[in-house]
Amino acid sequence: MNSIISWVGGKKALRSLIYQRMPKEFGRYVEVFGGGGWVLFGKPPGADMEVYNDFNADLANLFRCVKERPFALLKELNFLPLNGRDEFNVLKKYLEKEEFTSEYLREELELAQQNLSGPQFEEIKAILMENAVMNDVKRAAAFFKLIRYSYGSGCTSYGCQPFDIRKTFHLIWSGSRRLKDTVIENKDFEALIRQYDRDNAFFYCDPPYFETEGHYAVEFRREDHARLRDTLAGCQGKWLVSYNDCEYIRELYKDYQIEAVSRINNLAQRYDNGCEFPEVLISNYDTSERMRDIPTQIGLFDLMDDLYDTE
Numbered sequence: 001m002n003s004i005i006s007w008v009g010g011k012k013a014l015r016s017l018i019y020q021r022m023p024k025e026f027g028r029y030v031e032v033f034g035g036g037g038w039v040l041f042g043k044p045p046g047a048d049m050e051v052y053n054d055f056n057a058d059l060a061n062l063f064r065c066v067k068e069r070p071f072a073l074l075k076e077l078n079f080l081p082l083n084g085r086d087e088f089n090v091l092k093k094y095l096e097k098e099e100f101t102s103e104y105l106r107e108e109l110e111l112a113q114q115n116l117s118g119p120q121f122e123e124i125k126a127i128l129m130e131n132a133v134m135n136d137v138k139r140a141a142a143f144f145k146l147i148r149y150s151y152g153s154g155c156t157s158y159g160c161q162p163f164d165i166r167k168t169f170h171l172i173w174s175g176s177r178r179l180k181d182t183v184i185e186n187k188d189f190e191a192l193i194r195q196y197d198r199d200n201a202f203f204y205c206d207p208p209y210f211e212t213e214g215h216y217a218v219e220f221r222r223e224d225h226a227r228l229r230d231t232l233a234g235c236q237g238k239w240l241v242s243y244n245d246c247e248y249i250r251e252l253y254k255d256y257q258i259e260a261v262s263r264i265n266n267l268a269q270r271y272d273n274g275c276e277f278p279e280v281l282i283s284n285y286d287t288s289e290r291m292r293d294i295p296t297q298i299g300l301f302d303l304m305d306d307l308y309d310t311e
């Protein structure tokens, strides 16, 4: 199926190449730089454990709400489903406000426990918990709209295209079903990889590309590319990384398998028909395993796409 959102650097066009190169067997699938989760959404759930991660808290919260609170999210989205520059600016301001963090909730609960009797505390606790969840849903709805209304899904400028948000509701439903058993995380890649690494793990890593790091709300520094390589170097499991094809990345991963691939560049394609974008797939295992069985494996993924393709 398609993702619930478009995302800068989303791997819709590259994912069939990635499926063909995945290890034939793995017990846990971990999408380290989740973004729109295009690779995850297009693959059958399969593995014993599946993890979606992104360090962007709004993105992880959106995925969590789609998975766990689809009713509340749809209700929130359906409330005043306008689409105009003014609403876009209001949503942006709302998301820029200081977050209602779990730290704040913990303090409120502690205060209530110290100052109230047992039954009173239980009553207030239920209200505080409910409000905290509703805040998550409100934030998820605002973020979802911001992505949908912005230019190129970049969340920064208004896209100026009329769009009825209700047209996306079926995606939220099918997304919720697809994410039913997926663990959603909001961690820096290094902590995540160390936490989930096992010899039966498979990590798909799609970091911000070299010299386009600034396209994301979460800061990714130049030295983070080397930190990622060093973290992956210590892995027991298998991993596949996608990057733009450039000298720096080729040198950084010179001890691993590097395959050049290319795909249509979605944004450039708008202005330059036929524009292709050179990328590399880097791995610590033999990616031709699955391709040797190509008729059966591709058939399976194609079938999933047919079942779920909704956009």
Ligand SMILES: C[S@@+](CC[C@H](N)C(=O)[O-])C[C@H]1O[C@@H](n2cnc3c(N)ncnc32)[C@H](O)[C@@H]1O
Binding pocket: 007, 008, 009, 010, 011, 012, 032, 033, 034, 035, 036, 037, 038, 039, 053, 054, 055, 056, 187, 188, 189, 190, 206, 207, 208, 209, 216, 217, 218, 219, 220
């Ligand atoms: C190229 S995008 C991933 C696109 C995704 N594969 C898709 O198909 O939509 C890179 C993502 O990495 C996330 N990111 C940036 N720094 C990170 C970090 N230190 N740890 C985990 N995720 C990070 C960004 O928020 C962004 O969503």
